[in-house]
Amino acid sequence: MNDAIKPSTIKGNILSAGGWIAGTLSFTDRVSGIDGAAADPGSNGDDYILPGFIDLHVHGGAGRDVMQGGDAVHAIAAIHARHGTTSILATTMTAPPEDIDVALAAIGQAVRQRGKGEARVLGAHLEGPYINSGKLGAQPNFARAATLAEVQRLETLAPLRVITVAPEIAGHLALVRELAGEGVRVQIGHTLGSYEDGVAALEHGAAGFTHLFNAMSPLHHREPGMVGAALAHAQYAELIPDLLHVHPGAIKTALRAIPRLYCVTDSTSATGMPDGEYMLGRHTVHKCMGGVRLPDGTLAGSTLTLDQALRNLVGLGLDLADASARVSTHAADYLGLEERGRLAPGTWADIVVLGRDLQLKAVYIEGERIDLNDA
The missing domain is CATH 2.30.40.10 (Urease, subunit C, domain 1)
Structure with missing residues (x-):
């Protein structure tokens, strides 16, 4: 005590x-x-x-971005705490190696010491750089293939609880198996991979999908794509329920198909801030009318908080207990956290x-x- x-x-x-x-x-x-x-x-x-909310995909908030390093992650953890999020994974962007090192060093420090008024930082979600350069979404173009040695070095800076990879990149399936064997949750995302690539990744130990529907090959009835692999086979996947990233009908489809679909914010530095320009890694993004976009109009993360995510889910017809599980319990179970995400x-x-x-x-x-x- x-x-x-x-x-x-x-x-x-x-x-x-x-x-x-x-x-x-x-x-x-x-x-x-x-x-x-x-x-x-x-x-x-x-x-x-209810159990406190758990967000496994957080880039920023309060005008601060995880990639800034320093005390940014503490400010981010504080603003999300004020919206009911009690635990987070601080999430990196695709970037040059030195930028990722700076961010992870700061995340590692925050993991070791929770500040007053802050959500608990459980570790890092390494969203890049091991993604497909043809499906960057709002990621800067510093994508590259992964090596086990590099991942193990990054692990010395901060606990890597989740890593997003594009499984179709040469060498990544073998890496998925290695990382899964070490207890890392490997997610499929920012990918041009086929349905078959997705199934192979799951067979090699991949555990989930990063912001389902977004930045992945879509579902077509003759080419099911990565979305089809998730809907047909996944037990877990994350989804952004801001009602901008995913149509309500697609959200309902995923809820029926994926037993432990859980919600994330993919929040940026613009979260909790007025309209204007903000940073997302090395990108300048624009917040306007509740959305965050690159200059070309591409969605670039969100300003969502998990309390609003809960309300959105209830608005879509979920009962409160089910909605609560999807902003808390399922994420805890995904990371194997028996002492969070539930009240007992x-x-x-x-x-x-x-x-x-x-x-x-x-x-x-x-x-x-x-x-x-x-x-």
């Missing part, structure tokens, strides 16, 4: 690991107890108490409290109450 955190209680409709309970949640830095009775939260007007005795006290309108009322990270005033 952290002696600096006093015992606390919250009352309401608790989404426990076993289902809804109307009662009291007790915690310090970890959940100590859940007391009450099973109940339909629709039978009363009390607040909702002994789990970390990562908690969000929502009013009946699904607006945030309180956030706790490892028992610390977060100041929401700047949200």
Whole structure:
């Protein structure tokens, strides 16, 4: 127990690991107890108490970008905490080696020391540079093939929890098998690969797909593409539910096809900021009308936060428990985090409290109450 955190209680409709309970949640830095009775939260007007949100694809926020290094990741972790995100993977861009080193060194420091008011940084999502230069999306063109030696060197700078690769690049299938054997979650993304390439990558140990539908070969009934491989075979995939990156109908298709589809923000430095110009790695991007784009109009990440993602999912027809799992539990399970993404005795006290309108009322990270005033 952290002696600096006093015992606390919250009352309401608790989404426990076993289902809804109307009662009291007790915690310090970890959940100590859940007391009450099973109940339909629709039978009363009390607040909702959910597991804290987990975002496995975060590039920035508050005007800061992960690739800046230094204290940028701390500012990013703080703004996302104020929107209910209690854990993140700080996500890199395709860039020259020296830029990636700077970013990962800062991420490694943030992993070792969570600052006051910040989401827990679990490690890095290395989104580039091991992608196809023909499917960059908003990534700068520094794509290159991966080597195991380089990945192992980068791992000394920060824990690489997720790595995005284009499996059709020569040598990458063998690398997928090596990395999967070391416990790294390898995702398929920024790829021109075929359906068959996707199936082969899954057979070699790939575990998921990066921002499903975006920056990958699309579904066609005679050429199913990488989207088809995901819909036919994936257990996990990440998706950006800002309603700009993916049409609601496509989101519903993925929800029916992929059992543990989970949501990410792909958020940029423009998150939480007014319209204007911001940096995404070495790119200048423009925020306008809720979207972030390159000068040519290409979508370049988002300004989404996971509290809004939850509301979007409910707006699409998901019940609150299912929506909660897709911004929390499934991501935790994907990384093998048994003590996050759920509320049960002994789990970390990562908690969000929502009013009946699904607006945030309180956030706790490892028992610390977060100041929401700047949200």
